[in-house]
Amino acid sequence: MTDKATPAKSGKNPKSSKDPFANVPHEPGAPKMDKIIVADHVKRRFGGLTAVDVAHFEVQRNAITALIGPNGAGKSTFFNLLTGFDRPQEGEWSFNGFSLHSKSPAQVARSGMVRTFQLTKALSRMTVMENMRLGAAQQVGENFFRALFPALWRKQEAEITAKAEELLVRFKLDAKKNDYAGELSGGQRKLLEMARALMSDPEIVMLDEPMAGVNPALTESLLDHIVELKKEGVTVLFVEHDMHMVRRISDWVVVMAEGKIIAEGPPDTVMANAAVQDAYLGSHHDTDLFEER
Amino acid sequence: MDFADLFTDAGREIFAPTTAAFALAAIGLNFHFGLTGLLNMGHAGFMLVGMYGYAITVREGGGMVLGLIVAMLLAVVFGLILGWPTLKLRGDYLAIVTIAAAEFVRFLGRSSVMKNITGGSTGIRGSDYKEPFESLSPFPSEQITIGPFTMHGTASTSWFLVLVGWSVVGLFALLFWRLSNSPWGRVLKGIREDEDAVRSLGKNVYAYKMQALVIGGVIGALGGVLWSFSAAVQPDSMGRPTTFWLWTLLLLGGAATVFGPILGSIIFWTALVLVRSLAAMFIPETWMAATEREPFSLVLVGVTLMLLVIFRPQGILGNRRELAIND
Numbered sequence: 001m002t003d004k005a006t007p008a009k010s011g012k013n014p015k016s017s018k019d020p021f022a023n024v025p026h027e028p029g030a031p032k033m034d035k036i037i038v039a040d041h042v043k044r045r046f047g048g049l050t051a052v053d054v055a056h057f058e059v060q061r062n063a064i065t066a067l068i069g070p071n072g073a074g075k076s077t078f079f080n081l082l083t084g085f086d087r088p089q090e091g092e093w094s095f096n097g098f099s100l101h102s103k104s105p106a107q108v109a110r111s112g113m114v115r116t117f118q119l120t121k122a123l124s125r126m127t128v129m130e131n132m133r134l135g136a137a138q139q140v141g142e143n144f145f146r147a148l149f150p151a152l153w154r155k156q157e158a159e160i161t162a163k164a165e166e167l168l169v170r171f172k173l174d175a176k177k178n179d180y181a182g183e184l185s186g187g188q189r190k191l192l193e194m195a196r197a198l199m200s201d202p203e204i205v206m207l208d209e210p211m212a213g214v215n216p217a218l219t220e221s222l223l224d225h226i227v228e229l230k231k232e233g234v235t236v237l238f239v240e241h242d243m244h245m246v247r248r249i250s251d252w253v254v255v256m257a258e259g260k261i262i263a264e265g266p267p268d269t270v271m272a273n274a275a276v277q278d279a280y281l282g283s284h285h286d287t288d289l290f291e292e293r
Numbered sequence: 294m295d296f297a298d299l300f301t302d303a304g305r306e307i308f309a310p311t312t313a314a315f316a317l318a319a320i321g322l323n324f325h326f327g328l329t330g331l332l333n334m335g336h337a338g339f340m341l342v343g344m345y346g347y348a349i350t351v352r353e354g355g356g357m358v359l360g361l362i363v364a365m366l367l368a369v370v371f372g373l374i375l376g377w378p379t380l381k382l383r384g385d386y387l388a389i390v391t392i393a394a395a396e397f398v399r400f401l402g403r404s405s406v407m408k409n410i411t412g413g414s415t416g417i418r419g420s421d422y423k424e425p426f427e428s429l430s431p432f433p434s435e436q437i438t439i440g441p442f443t444m445h446g447t448a449s450t451s452w453f454l455v456l457v458g459w460s461v462v463g464l465f466a467l468l469f470w471r472l473s474n475s476p477w478g479r480v481l482k483g484i485r486e487d488e489d490a491v492r493s494l495g496k497n498v499y500a501y502k503m504q505a506l507v508i509g510g511v512i513g514a515l516g517g518v519l520w521s522f523s524a525a526v527q528p529d530s531m532g533r534p535t536t537f538w539l540w541t542l543l544l545l546g547g548a549a550t551v552f553g554p555i556l557g558s559i560i561f562w563t564a565l566v567l568v569r570s571l572a573a574m575f576i577p578e579t580w581m582a583a584t585e586r587e588p589f590s591l592v593l594v595g596v597t598l599m600l601l602v603i604f605r606p607q608g609i610l611g612n613r614r615e616l617a618i619n620d
Contacts, residue, residue, distance in 0.1 A: 126479075
């Protein structure tokens with residue numbers, strides 16, 4: 001089994017010689033050893049409905065953290081809040097100690113936190129290669145005036161292209177590089193989106209339901225790519241429904257229900273938690289309906 | 294009228310200054326719609342702003358260079374005002390605001406309150422502002438015949454204007470080519486496909502959309518100035534139909550292509566003249582009065598636009614493979 005990647009192998013992080021979660025209590029809002037994201041009292045209300053109400057949340061650096069929960073638990077909303085795509089009414093959250101409060105999605109991305117979307121956003125009428133190049137950060141030719149003078153950006157463009165080719169080989173999309181992204185299958189678009197996100201060398205990749213709509217044949221390779229990311233020192237936070245996937249690759253699981261974090265723990269034990277079972281199945285799931293006659 | 298005259302008339306439209314002016318304005322629209330996906334439904338407003346800016350400055354003795362600068366600056370300001378509230382919203386809102394703003398400019402221009410400046414609904418006569426431009430002409434001030442075509446060398450719709458007009462069109466086609474094949478153009482194409490995806494990659498989408506709106510608007514304003522050299526500044530000539538013609542010829546030629554606006558403008562104007570003349574030759578007066586022929590040919594423009602969008606949305610020069618992708 002390629003279960004959880006053995007901590008000893010997991011690359012650059014010096015702390016990884018020992019399980020970073022060894023001393024982390026299995027409770028909501030548990031403090032982590034080396035935190036990359038910290039969120040406090042984040043509240044997002046839509047009219048009378050409180051979609052997200054997270055008291056405290058930390059993400060361990062260079063680990064794969066899963067964010068799970070039943071439908072309507074507020075996972076995706078929380079994700080949007082963290083990445084700047086939505087604004088909470090109150091709360092404070094930071095990335096690497098740098099506050100992301102009222103930062104635009106673009107600023108969040110430039111700070112090293114890149115996300116993907118539940119409904120894949122491949123740029124259909126652009127080629128796979130152009131999609132990849134767009135992912136690169138700090139191409140000076142993206143400035144209007146400098147764009148007029150190719151001499152200023154051509155060398156950088158060649159470097160970006162070389163890097164894109166490398167990533168496309170890794171994601172087995174190199175044969176498709178001149179195809180339009182709209183011609184790819186759903187699973188290939190997911191791969192492209194992930195590869196594109198890596199073009200800017202992010203510190204953390206936020207994947208919103210990476211397995212949604214992906215055929216089983218591609219699932220395995222997607223999972224391997226995510227584990228691979230961690231080996232390279234990238235932190236991964238993902239939202240997912242597929243429990244099989246969560247068990248296989250995540251180091252730590254955070255469970256949300258009704259906008260709150262209700263449990264945290266390693267994947268093999270967190271599902272046994274009574275609060276989690278209540279959230280998924282209802283608190284009376286083990287009472288016999290016919291008892292009160 | 295016989296067929297020889299008909300073809301001469303239609304052939305003249307291929308290189309006429311008005312064709313060049315519409316091609317130039319359509320290049321501006323191509324920055325908006327073709328590259329960035331912005332639905333600018335008030336491009337005639339940019340043209341009108343440019344015409345007024347140039348004509349008024351020159352009339353007041355500001356000179357040609359200052360006139361062009363004023364025309365472009367006004368277009369920048371117009372673009373900023375339109376884009377500021379709408380570019381953060383979904384595309385439809387820009388369409389609504391631009392169509393209203395273009396009408397606003399037109400009504401403001403023709404209102405009697407502004408009569409001292411804009412000349413009200415009669416506009417500004419060509420003789421008030423054309424002189425500095427025409428004085429630059431190296432051609433003799435007389436009718437010159439080249440092949441079957443006769444035009445004045447210098448004044449109004451002249452060979453000089455043909456030369457200048459198409460040079461400017463060529464220059465801006467080159468600019469479009471350069472920018473659309475640059476990393477800057479790539480960001481715009483990304484925005485056209487999916488704004489949120491581009492945001493998630495760290496690009497300031499709002500700023501890019503604003504840049505596209507302004508540069509396209511400035512080119513539209515220059516198209517207006519070019520147009521005014523062969524006509525007069527008349528607010529009602531830049532109404533909603535102008536905007537729709539620009540859309541028709543852009544979609545006809547092929548949006549997002551370098552030569553689409555040029556080819557589209559040539560075909561559009563040639564076809565319009567052909568239809569008008571053929572209608573005059575073959576439709577008896579008892580069926581359709583002479584005054585009804587003009588509206589009739591414009592009805593055909595509308596039908597053409599519909600057929601185009603339904604059967605060949607990528608236009609003549611567009612890419613078939615791109616069309617196959619519909620999401």
